Amino acid sequence: MATGEHILEVNLGNFQEAVIELSQKALVLVDFWAPWCGPCRALGPVLEKLAEEMQGAFVLAKINSDENPELSREYQVRGIPAVKAFKNGKVVDEFTGALPESAIRQFLEKHLPKPGDDLRAEAMAAMAQGKTDEAQSLLEESLQTNPQNDQARLALAHLAIQQGRHADAQAQIDAMSPLFQMEIEVEGLKALLEFTDTARKAPPITTLETTIAHEKGDARALAMYQRALVLLLQGQEAAALDQLIEMVERHKSYDDGLARKTILKIFALHSNQGPLVEQYRTKLSRALY
Structure with a gap:
């Protein structure tokens, strides 16, 4: 098994530090595997390659499920390979089986930071403090950095609705990707615009x-x-x-x-x-x- 700065061998003894605590700072992908498992042998090298290629975008934590049955039970591993994405100490997504590399990249893309996310985080903090003008500027800057940052568009739409600028809110929704428009938060925003009009x-x-x-x-x-x-x-x-x-x-x-x-x-x-x-x-x- 390849190990390195971005690939860790994890067991019950170091799980708290290597997964729970580390996931407060970075995305941790936990791979439950076993030496006898053929699909695990196919998936493992792909995950390791991506961990090295992305150089710290995420950390790969390898757990031998045979040697760590307590962790397998706690995280309801019913089949291997089982891959679980941890953020802030919790499982936020998962998949089972040896997915192709393209599918794993798509899986990761949903959870890795995107360009402009730092500006969006600043904007959300400003919004929470009632600094709406500052939040607006930061969100617009975030979109200039990455026009595909749908989360920034969502925040701008919320801000526009709060200020009664419903046409601007609708424009932000229309500019979101079709897939993101199906998110429950966006459905809620669409409903709010509809309610206001009625x-x-x-x-x-x-x-x-x-x-x-x-x-x-x-x-x-x-x-x-x-x-x-x-x-x-x-x-x-x-x-x-x-x-x-x-x-x-x-x-x-x-x-x-x-x-x-x-x-x-x-x-x-x-x-x-x-x-x-x-x-x-x-x-x-x-x-x-």
């Missing part, structure tokens, strides 16, 4: 509440939908979701299940996770079934 065209909320109280059928369903979006954009997410749940209960089939679809889009704004999502996923299930 809420802008809605009657005053008092008019909507009157319609909900006195009308029936599609007129009532539309008013419930519009009221939910107005509440959502006022920051009253729970109230908006409650309105949509009621709409599911009373007008489930309106506009091809619009209420259910809208709830799922709101979940996408939260990347489909978190206490609010869990709470209302249960309520939605009850309302539907």
